[in-house]
Amino acid sequence: MKLSVVDTERCVGCQSCMFACSRRQGEAGIARTCIGVRSAGGMERGFVVIVCRACNDPPCAKVCPTGTLKPRRGGGVRFDITKCTGCGHCRDACPIGCVFWDDEINKPMICIHCGYCAQFCPYGVLKLER
Amino acid sequence: MLQDDTLANVLYIDLSKKHFWIEKRQDLFDKFIGGVGVATQLLHEECPKGADPLGPENPIIFAVGPLTGLFPLASKTVAMFKSPHTGNLGESHCGGRSAIAIRMAGYGAIVIKGASNTPLYLAIHNNRIYFRDASSLWGIGSCITVGRIIRENEPAAGLRTIMRIGTAGEKLVSYACVTTETYRHFGRLGLGAVFGSKKLKAIVISGKRSLPISDTKLYQKVYDEIYQAATGSPVMKKYHGLGTAENILPLNEFGGLPTRNLEKAKFEGALDISGETFAEQYLGRRLACSHCPVGCIHIAALREPYGDELYFYKTSMFSYDFEPIYALGSMLGVSEPKGFLKLMEQIEVLGLDVMSTGVVLAWATEAQQKGIISKKETMGIKLSWGDHTAYMDTVSLIIKQPNEFFEALSCGVEHAASLYGGQDYALAFGGNEMPGYHTGPGAHIGVLIGARHSHLDNAGYSIDQKAKIKENLGSAEELAESLLAEERWRQILASLVICFFARGIYQPDVVLKALHLTGFDVTPEALLGIGEEIHKEKYRFKTREGFSLDKLRLPKRILETPSPLGKLDEKFIHRAIEYVKKSLSK
Numbered sequence: 001m002k003l004s005v006v007d008t009e010r011c012v013g014c015q016s017c018m019f020a021c022s023r024r025q026g027e028a029g030i031a032r033t034c035i036g037v038r039s040a041g042g043m044e045r046g047f048v049v050i051v052c053r054a055c056n057d058p059p060c061a062k063v064c065p066t067g068t069l070k071p072r073r074g075g076g077v078r079f080d081i082t083k084c085t086g087c088g089h090c091r092d093a094c095p096i097g098c099v100f101w102d103d104e105i106n107k108p109m110i111c112i113h114c115g116y117c118a119q120f121c122p123y124g125v126l127k128l129e130r
Numbered sequence: 131m132l133q134d135d136t137l138a139n140v141l142y143i144d145l146s147k148k149h150f151w152i153e154k155r156q157d158l159f160d161k162f163i164g165g166v167g168v169a170t171q172l173l174h175e176e177c178p179k180g181a182d183p184l185g186p187e188n189p190i191i192f193a194v195g196p197l198t199g200l201f202p203l204a205s206k207t208v209a210m211f212k213s214p215h216t217g218n219l220g221e222s223h224c225g226g227r228s229a230i231a232i233r234m235a236g237y238g239a240i241v242i243k244g245a246s247n248t249p250l251y252l253a254i255h256n257n258r259i260y261f262r263d264a265s266s267l268w269g270i271g272s273c274i275t276v277g278r279i280i281r282e283n284e285p286a287a288g289l290r291t292i293m294r295i296g297t298a299g300e301k302l303v304s305y306a307c308v309t310t311e312t313y314r315h316f317g318r319l320g321l322g323a324v325f326g327s328k329k330l331k332a333i334v335i336s337g338k339r340s341l342p343i344s345d346t347k348l349y350q351k352v353y354d355e356i357y358q359a360a361t362g363s364p365v366m367k368k369y370h371g372l373g374t375a376e377n378i379l380p381l382n383e384f385g386g387l388p389t390r391n392l393e394k395a396k397f398e399g400a401l402d403i404s405g406e407t408f409a410e411q412y413l414g415r416r417l418a419c420s421h422c423p424v425g426c427i428h429i430a431a432l433r434e435p436y437g438d439e440l441y442f443y444k445t446s447m448f449s450y451d452f453e454p455i456y457a458l459g460s461m462l463g464v465s466e467p468k469g470f471l472k473l474m475e476q477i478e479v480l481g482l483d484v485m486s487t488g489v490v491l492a493w494a495t496e497a498q499q500k501g502i503i504s505k506k507e508t509m510g511i512k513l514s515w516g517d518h519t520a521y522m523d524t525v526s527l528i529i530k531q532p533n534e535f536f537e538a539l540s541c542g543v544e545h546a547a548s549l550y551g552g553q554d555y556a557l558a559f560g561g562n563e564m565p566g567y568h569t570g571p572g573a574h575i576g577v578l579i580g581a582r583h584s585h586l587d588n589a590g591y592s593i594d595q596k597a598k599i600k601e602n603l604g605s606a607e608e609l610a611e612s613l614l615a616e617e618r619w620r621q622i623l624a625s626l627v628i629c630f631f632a633r634g635i636y637q638p639d640v641v642l643k644a645l646h647l648t649g650f651d652v653t654p655e656a657l658l659g660i661g662e663e664i665h666k667e668k669y670r671f672k673t674r675e676g677f678s679l680d681k682l683r684l685p686k687r688i689l690e691t692p693s694p695l696g697k698l699d700e701k702f703i704h705r706a707i708e709y710v711k712k713s714l715s716k
Contacts, residue, residue, distance in 0.1 A: 012416055012417050012418040012425035012427075013417055013418055013420075014418035014419070014420070014421065014422055014423050014424075014425060015230075015288075015418075015420050015421060016202065016357075016421065016423045019199075019421055022340065023349075023350060023353065026346045027340045027341075027343075028199065028200050028340060028341040028342070028343045028349065029199050029200075029234065029338075029339050029340040029341040030199070030234060030289075030338055030339075031338050031339045031340040032340065036288055037288055038287040038288025038289075039287070039288070041281070042277075042278065042281070042312065043311060043312060043313065043415075043417050043429075044312065044414070044415060044429055044447035046415065120357065120423070122361045122423045122425075123425070
């Protein structure tokens with residue numbers, strides 16, 4: 001299963017998905033969120049929804065020097081935090097900006113494609129699909 | 131509150147000394163929750179008696195609440211200040227990304243004191259505070275351009291609010307607003323002028339953090355309940371559907387839509403400026419405030435040719451709501467949707483409170499028609515109902531203030547009428563221009579006695595509408611008591627900074643459940659007691675600054691034009707005010 005952004009034009013910018021992602025991880029607020037919503041240069045132009053698109057050949061994994069990020073079956077990566085040195089190569093390698101960063105522990109935050117955020121998208125922007 | 135909650139942090143910024151500090155004010159948040167409760171106390175602390183609203187001694191206070199960032203729709207920021215418009219309590223609420231940004235930056239409240247000598251804007255990114263030179267931004271004609279420049283200059287897209295003023299605020303128009311995220315406003319009572327007086331062009335605030343919660347499992351359960359209610363309820367669907375503009379037609383049918391300076395309460399052009407017409411012909415996009423799944427913000431797209439060249443068009447996008455449509459539409463006899471949108475665009479670009487502006491223009495039109503002012507005062511402009519271009523010319527001059535008449539208009543209708551006459555049809559209550567309801571006595575008494583003279587204080591119009599259905603208004607005392615009860619409860623909602631659109635969802639039991647998770651455990655009775663106390667504290671400030679219920683002016687026009695509940699009875703209104711007076715002195 002992987003998360004898919006169906007249509008950003010349907011996004012109203014409520015950011016409920018961002019809060020959902022943090023909540024899924026047992027936290028309140030947005031520090032832990034692996035999805036980002038911002039305006040496309042003024043809200044009248046609509047929104048940009050930034051989330052891991054589960055690449056088949058993920059650049060973040062290709063540049064990881066410690067084997068922390070490993071390609072996952074069906075796309076995207078698995079994240080083994082015990083191996084991570086916080087070098088940040090993965091963040092630089094993702095052209096979409098989907099590797100979010102936890103400043104407190106200096107480690108990446110990686111979408112696991114659980115689809116919890118999609119359950120809190122009232123307007124059908126996000127969908128979990130095969 | 132929970133011990134590690136950053137809500138207790140109050141950020142103090144002194145614009146005179148370019149200095150800032152943070153104080154833990156758990157005392158205030160424990161007692162008054164947050165939002166309006168805490169902001170009222172900070173106003174008492176920071177605003178000296180008799181302060182000049184446009185002097186450095188007038189503080190600007192922003193506050194959010196414990197549920198902000200935790201639960202949906204706790205998404206408003208409360209601003210408090212001494213109003214340059216009424217010379218008394220200033221309170222205005224705004225959504226957008228403002229509340230989430232303040233909470234995520236790690237603050238429960240922000241107090242801005244002093245004044246800068248030169249224009250600046252503040253950048254607050256978590257615990258880093260920057261005083262940025264805004265000399266190059268001062269005088270830029272469009273509030274929207276200012277937003278664009280700051281957007282390019284500052285980090286944290288999607289996680290920030292950008293509050294700014296337009297030229298109305300710079301020129302100290304007493305009803306200038308502060309705009310956030312282009313489409314939301316601290317609209318009423320002149321916060322924009324207070325910004326202007328401090329040479330404060332804008333404030334950008336951003337942050338990203340986790341918030342403490344007492345019980346994660348219960349949190350998810352309560353969250354889900356509130357979220358389901360917010361997305362599933364028909365009331366909330368209405369706000370997303372046509373939005374507040376949906377009320378134009380029913381209110382007009384009801385006979386309560388102020389028309390042409392309330393010469394009538396029914397507008398023959400209502401259909402053309404209805405929520406239905408705007409949705410079908412102009413709606414370009416709907417937006418939401420941060421952490422609100424409802425998405426009630428309606429943006430119209432207006433495509434216009436430039437005229438100097440074939441196929442040369444521009445498309446402007448501006449928000450509309452019930453109140454702007456009333457103020458610039460029915461109140462001014464403007465039934466041409468494009469005319470309304472152009473006027474709306476101008477007011478948005480300049481940063482004026484649209485409601486006050488509409489009422490000021492309506493008074494000026496009638497005053498000119500009745501001959502108390504001539505074309506000399508208006509510098510050649512002939513005001514007539516429905517003529518949006520004349521209104522646009524007038525608005526430009528309210529900003530420029532080239533003569534005494536336009537200076538007077540820039541101070542609101544109460545002031546203008548005190549100089550030129552026409553008080554009988556100068557539709558301000560407690561110094562603040564009226565909202566779009568002539569539904570009966572409840573609407574007007576509500577605004578008269580409301581602590582900020584706003585329809586949002588106690589929703590008197592709603593009491594009128596229910597009374598019409600029941601065909602029984604009850605006594606003046608009963609009406610006053612219902613208004614007071616509603617206003618007291620709204621102090622709780624405004625301390626939690628819950629959007630009033632969600633008042634049906636955040637009933638006392640839900641509020642208590644949500645509060646429990648943030649470490650506030652109070653009984654239902656104690657909660658109501660806090661609401662009552664906050665209300666009294668606001669009145670304590672008002673009284674200190676010279677407000678008296680005895681001195682309220684009643685514009686005769688509201689007694690002349692029949693409401694859906696018949697002609698209003700002056701004695702009935704006075705009885706209700708008398709009741710409020712007694713109740714507040716207890």
